[in-house]
Amino acid sequence: MKYAILVYETDAALDNRHSPEYWGAYRAYGALLGERITKGAALEGIDTATTIRLRDGEQLVEDGPFADTKERLGGFYVVEARDLDEALEMAAQCPSVKEGAVEVRPLMEMPS
Amino acid sequence: MTDAHAAAAQMAARDAYGRLVALVTRRTGDVAGAEDALSEAFVAALERWPRDGVPDNPQGWLLAVARRRHVDQVRHSEVQRRLAPALQLVAEELSSASSPPDRRLPLLFMCAHPSIAAAVRAPLMLQAVLGLTAQQIGQAFLVAPTTMGQRLSRAKHKIRAAKIPFKPAARWSSQLHRDRLAVVCEAIYAAFTTGHRHVNPHQQGLALEAIWLARLVHRTSHQDPETGGLLAMMLHIEARRMARRDPQGRYVPLDIQDPSLWDRERLREAEGLLWQASHQRRPGRFQLEAAIQSAHAHRAISGRTDWVAIEMLYRELLTQADTLGARIAHLAALAEAHSAEFSYDRLLQLPKQATATQQAYWALRAHREHRLGRDPCASASWAMKLSDDHAVQAFLEERFGVERGVNPESY
Numbered sequence: 107m108k109y110a111i112l113v114y115e116t117d118a119a120l121d122n123r124h125s126p127e128y129w130g131a132y133r134a135y136g137a138l139l140g141e142r143i144t145k146g147a148a149l150e151g152i153d154t155a156t157t158i159r160l161r162d163g164e165q166l167v168e169d170g171p172f173a174d175t176k177e178r179l180g181g182f183y184v185v186e187a188r189d190l191d192e193a194l195e196m197a198a199q200c201p202s203v204k205e206g207a208v209e210v211r212p213l214m215e216m217p218s
Numbered sequence: 219m220t221d222a223h224a225a226a227a228q229m230a231a232r233d234a235y236g237r238l239v240a241l242v243t244r245r246t247g248d249v250a251g252a253e254d255a256l257s258e259a260f261v262a263a264l265e266r267w268p269r270d271g272v273p274d275n276p277q278g279w280l281l282a283v284a285r286r287r288h289v290d291q292v293r294h295s296e297v298q299r300r301l302a303p304a305l306q307l308v309a310e311e312l313s314s315a316s317s318p319p320d321r322r323l324p325l326l327f328m329c330a331h332p333s334i335a336a337a338v339r340a341p342l343m344l345q346a347v348l349g350l351t352a353q354q355i356g357q358a359f360l361v362a363p364t365t366m367g368q369r370l371s372r373a374k375h376k377i378r379a380a381k382i383p384f385k386p387a388a389r390w391s392s393q394l395h396r397d398r399l400a401v402v403c404e405a406i407y408a409a410f411t412t413g414h415r416h417v418n419p420h421q422q423g424l425a426l427e428a429i430w431l432a433r434l435v436h437r438t439s440h441q442d443p444e445t446g447g448l449l450a451m452m453l454h455i456e457a458r459r460m461a462r463r464d465p466q467g468r469y470v471p472l473d474i475q476d477p478s479l480w481d482r483e484r485l486r487e488a489e490g491l492l493w494q495a496s497h498q499r500r501p502g503r504f505q506l507e508a509a510i511q512s513a514h515a516h517r518a519i520s521g522r523t524d525w526v527a528i529e530m531l532y533r534e535l536l537t538q539a540d541t542l543g544a545r546i547a548h549l550a551a552l553a554e555a556h557s558a559e560f561s562y563d564r565l566l567q568l569p570k571q572a573t574a575t576q577q578a579y580w581a582l583r584a585h586r587e588h589r590l591g592r593d594p595c596a597s598a599s600w601a602m603k604l605s606d607d608h609a610v611q612a613f614l615e616e617r618f619g620v621e622r623g624v625n626p627e628s629y
Contacts, residue, residue: 107381189383190333212380 108144108213109185109193114177115206120151131201138199139185148181177206184213224268229430231263234276236347238284240321241311243328244384245304249346250374255301259283260349278312285309322347323438324384326431330401331382338373340405345370347434348427358412358424387438399439403448403504406431410452425456436491446495447505450488454511457484469609477518485515506535510547525554542568546578553586562586577604584618594618599626 122128136143155171171178180202187193190210197208235256242252259280273279285305312318329342341359344350356366376382387395406428413423429452436445461479464470492508510531517523532548545568553561565583573579580601584594598618602611603626614620 189381190331191383191385194333210380214379 107187107189107193109187109190110211110213111183111185111193111197111200112179112209112211113181113183113200113202113206114175114209115180115202116177119202119206120178120180123151128201135200139183139196142185142187142196144184144186146181146183149179152178180206227267227272228264230272230276231260231267231280232348234263234280235260235349236322236325237318237320238277238280238308239346239349240325241308241318242301242304243325243346244321245307246300247381247384248300248374248378249325249328249342250371250378251301252304253346253349253374255298255305256280256284258287275312277318281305281309281312320438321386322434324386326402326435327390327398328377328382328384330398330405331377332401333380333382334373334376335369336405338369339401340408341366341370342373343402343405343431344409344424344427347431350424350427355424358409360412396442396444399435399442399444400503402435403432403444406435407448407452407504410455422459425452428452429456441494441498443495443498443500444502444504446491447502447508450491450495450508451504451511453484453488453491454508454515457481457488457515463609467609469607469613471613472514473517473523477515480515480518485518488512488515501534501538503535503539506531506538510535523554525551526556529555542572542576543578546573546576546582550582550585553589558586558589562590575604577601580604581614584614588618595620596626 119128132148136146152171155169157168157170157172159166159168185193185196187196190212193210193212197203197210200208202208238256239249239252242255243249246252262283263276263280267273267276325346326343329346330339334342341352341355344355345352351363352367352370353363355361355370356363359366361369390398409424409431410428411423413425413428429449432445432449432452436442436449439445457480458472458475460481461475461477462470470476488508489512492505492512495505495508510528513524513528513531529548529551532544532551535544536548546565549561549565552564562583565579565586568579580597584598584601587594587597595618598614598620602614602620605611605614
């Protein structure tokens, strides 16, 4: 069973991204999960985001992220877990749980 | 067939149904699918067993009917295809074992998973294990049946889609087991208190269903002291149902109820459970709550309420579960046991925002003001405004001389 671990971070954490502690924590997390991670990526800051919508045939392009929230989506992992409990255990180790938050969602099976 | 026989037959149907939902869910991880596969057979059992008697093998009967319908209708949905092998496996399990295993505790643990919203846990347990409808559950929880139905199906969808595990008890660490058991107890207690929201004492809400669930959990958790405490507390409160109103339907507070109206059999059972729990030397919130109820019940023998003991028990309870309700009840006991003035001062120090909507706070405050020779009218009219029970309103009106319908802010 595959789950997405969505990493939401505070602005303070995102501002701290160039520090060795920040990457050290995520490297350690990545090493802890090891082969259970099937995919994952860190995202550039929200000042690089562009949101696009199609309304009444018109394409609307806007600067900024889709939702302006206090915690920003900073990256994600796709992991392999036996069940929700195991996925939650993995998510609970993520560095952003302390100040930001982590959302766990099962991956949907695409209908064939 | 008498009413009692009919009720027993209905309970046998619910018992067999819950056991089967657990056995099927264990195979599929899908509560909604298990309920769906068994629902028609369950409805048939609810209708026939009270009339024709309970079959020798209730689970076998239900499963056979469910599988027959399953084949008859040749349903081709994804869910049905997944279910057929599970039903087959459960049928084999039933025929091979002389007494099939009871897996309802892991099912209850699944319903009480922390990722399920707290307010849905009790409804989910009542539906999966007792087969109550969204209509019945909604009525008891004062939620529109369609809203309740939506909440239940959303939770069941999450159980399947997010794969909330169905874990056999042996795979739980003892700490996790206790934590989850506490959540299950809380959900059962939430179902029990639905009985108190009903104005008429003959309307029991889901009090009896909650007691039934607590018995099940107590038995399947190997007599955990806290499940024993929960069951004892609920039996104590249930024992006093008929004493809570006088023959004219007026509200009678606990300390002046006629103990001869209390249900002796329930009290005896409650006392036995509490005694047994206390011997395990692992005190907890529900055992303390049961001990408080037990101290009140002791008035039937001693003729007086031991407020000193009750005050101490509340103090201990606050170290285990610090809730506003427990703090208010503690101050009520403190006033009776020791100093009325001191208790009143502490009452005024409780956080204003939280107490504003607490009926028990305003009722106690009016009571204390009355005793201390102050004007209780403003507090009493808040207490009246916050109660939807006419008998309680009439009681406050009579005791404190407040007029009904007066805006409390005008005092």
